[in-house]
Amino acid sequence: MVIDLLGPSLEDLFNYCNRKFTLKTVLMLADQLINRVEYMHSRGFLHRDIKPDNFLMGLGRKANQVYIIDYGLAKKYRDLQTHKHIPYRENKNLTGTARYASVNTHLGVEQSRRDDLESLGYVLMYFLRGSLPWQGLKAGTKKQKYDKISEKKMLTPIEVLCKSYPSEFTSYFHYCRSLRFDDKPDYSYLKRLFRDLFIREGYQFDYVFDWTVLKYPQIASSSRGVKTPVRPELREKFEPFNRRTSSGGGLHADHSRHRSEDIPSSKEVVSEFPCLSVLPNDFIVYFLKTTRLDAVPANGLRQRPRVSNCQHFKESCNVKQPPKLLW
Incomplete structure (x- = not known):
């Protein structure tokens, strides 16, 4: 089964x-x-x-x-x-x-x-x-x-x-x-x-749950609700709960210059948005900073990145053509 x-x-x-x-x-x-x-x-x-x-x-x-x-x-x-x-x-x-x-x-x-x-x-x-x-x-x-x-x-x-x-x-x-x-x-x-x-109560049905705010503090300002402190040992335990384990393949790049606790990792984003797997790490870091990954429609499914995101890549990184979406 x-x-x-x-x-x-x-x-x-x-x-x-x-x-x-x-x-x-x-x-x-x-x-x-x-x-x-x-x-x-x-x-x-x-x-x-x-x-x-x-x-x-x-x-x-x-x-x-x-x-x-x-x-x-x-x-x-x-x-x-x-x-x-x-x-x-x-x-x-x-x-x-x-x-x-x-x-x-x-x-x-x-x-x-x-x-x-x-x-x-x-x-x-x-x-x-x-x-x-x-x-x-x-x-x-x-x-x-x-x-x-x-x-x-x-x-x-x-x-x-x-x-x-x-x-x-x-x-x-x-x-x-x-x-x-x-x-x-x-x-x-x-x-x-x-x-x-x-x-x-004036809430937005944005699927920003309490654990979302704890994991991605930068989105707290866009969603009403009291921020609850998290115990350090539990944060460490559940930090990767929505990542898919990757063994070989995928993106192998040095994230040390860009990585912070406020944004998801590049690997995490690639697992959810396969079109980004062809991009250099710098593109993905910019995508993280300019795209609301938590935004979802009413049916509860995450939205795919729009072609306009590629325009962001083009303008910020001086790329001649935006990357092609692979789906």
Whole structure:
């Protein structure tokens, strides 16, 4: 079986950003996360283990796209031909990760679509708050710990969980918990909640996430959001997360005169823009300084460098003809 090579998980990136995401990053993620869950449901399956570790970012031109992984606990909830929903049952063992499990899951109720979405809500609050109220509880056995988490979760009102954060998050939870077992969720309503909040906050949907700002500080001025400090050991660990490993071939040049922590490396750019592989290092360095590599259209895919960039090369380096794009 062949699967795509993916980048870091949202849990990895959360640690990279010192365990706090800005509202802007959470809202941009929420839109994609709801889409991923909706797609699984549209194919007749529940995920049943929604958590940050099971969402990974892509690589290269898909570095802004979120992927959902780990279907080991997934379950078919309806027949695709008859559309018959699985029956309501109780006294079920907890399936999934207790930290993000829905209240009904703790109570032993068979999971359905509403539970995936409630779990996703806990993920979003985890990103905003930095932790959830039922984390760090001590217990002698796993069952005792699950019971403590369940008790704390049920005793924590939604309004307390979402206190100091926009009311849309409270509305999200109230909606998820209002769904009946076999109800089809209104995914569009949930996405609209967060999209309207995003617009009201005046953010730009530019796919400049918190980790993007940390990795490329020079783009921070063009995107609203608080810059979060990063722990040095994590910066070193995840610095190359969207580079492709190159062994032989490619560009072999001395970057010491031009390289800085503020811009991506020449090799990284060549891996994403193959047309640049024919250029001297000086051309690529100029490309880095004059081109917004983080700019992406609404579909989340990175844009190819425009021919006008070649004009920049021509004017700055006194080249008679701009290099030919190779795609």
